[in-house]
Amino acid sequence: MIGYILRRLAQSILVVLVVTIIVFILLHQLPGGAARAILGPRATALQVAQFNAANGYDQPLLVQYFRQLGEWFTGNFGFSIKLNQSVSSLLVQRLPKTIILSLLSLILTVIVAVPLGIYQAVRRNRSFDYIATGFSFIFYAAPTFFIGIIMIEVFSQNLGWFPPEAPQSNGIGPIFEQFDAMVLPIVTLALLSIAGFSRYMRSSVLDNIDQDYVRTAQAKGASPRRVLYHHVLRNALIPIITLLGLSLPALFAGALVTESIFNFPGMGLLFWQAAQSSDYPVELGVVIITAFATVAGNLLADVSLAVIDPRVKL
Structure with a gap:
């Protein structure tokens, strides 16, 4: 190891x-x-x-x-x-906000996508599977700015449930104090990932259901629920762990557009404003930090994969 x-x-x-x-x-x-x-x-x-x-x-x-x-x-x-x-001082101010936004959207993605993918695999080729697959393709293909604009139009302008703008105060505290203003940015960023994660989870569960160890567990009298959650789920999560590390660049790209739409003062908005004003030192600093975060995420995913799957160490 x-x-x-x-x-x-x-x-x-x-x-x-x-x-x-x-x-x-x-x-x-x-x-x-x-x-x-x-x-x-x-x-x-x-x-x-x-x-x-x-x-x-x-x-x-x-x-x-x-x-x-x-x-x-x-x-x-x-x-x-x-x-x-x-x-450096700009990155220190903005980086924690982007990390929180990306982390919360990633948590929401896992909470929704993993059970959704499992249920689609169990109910494959049925009405729910077809409907969920259709919505996954729609959200997977839709641009981030389009989803964000629809969210603002429906849930802010028409229904009035959430503010159209993210918290503007400095520091991390206002993010949780005004959490209702964070709902739309988090959901907008998460919808893009849920579509992909649920498809990967569905395929991974279907691949493992047909393995010999599943048939052996069924032959020993294990219940379908025990086979699914005790045997299949652990092996099916292996590709998802790799996907978590690889999703960091996509999360930042989505955060760039999402922060611009909801005026969220994070690294994405900082990069967007720097690009508009040709502030090249800021752009280079954001690119370097993003590269470090991407490499660190991939390294963490590889190490986690080695801990969960003993075959990797071979």
Whole structure:
């Protein structure tokens, strides 16, 4: 087990290094360079030269990369020109909110998708299975912004059940104090994942129902409920665990649009505003943090999979 974890950790570190190289290359592929992108097209040649000298962009690329790599790993992502604030402080303010939004939507996804997939597998090729499959395809194909707009129109404008805007106060406390304002963003983000997770769960349960160990348990007189929840469920959850780690990038992509629609002050809205104002240091900081979170999520999923499924260690 220890050897497996060390190998996966080494692979994760390598992936993070590759991501930093790609981000570094993209930074230097900006039109006119980073100086022109940050200072604007009206900056003079003298201003560009002074900016490059002050930030080390006049040094060799290899020297620049290792200097930038050291700054990234110490939490220094530069300074936001538009917001007049360090990128690190912006990430510290916004990251916990996005984590809470993504975590709550992920919990809702698992609570709904796992039982739904199991029930679809048990009642396969029946009316409920067809109806649930149809709704899954609809939500799986629907864009995030479309679902969010429908949620606001129906549950906020027409029915008046929930506010159309997420909590705007700083800190994590208002999220739970004004939780009714969080319902629509959480449900919007969760609906996209429920559609995919339920389909994976249904397929995984159907694959395990036909295995020899299920027939053996049935031959020993085990009840259908015991066979399903004691034998089948544990093995059927293995693909879902892997999917949880792989869902982090999709959750962030969905959070970017969801936070923009509901004006939720998280990392997604921060990235959206930075893209509109060409605030490249903020964009690069968000990309690096997202890459770290994605690699960490995949590593956690792999380790959890090795704990649950002994075949992985082989």
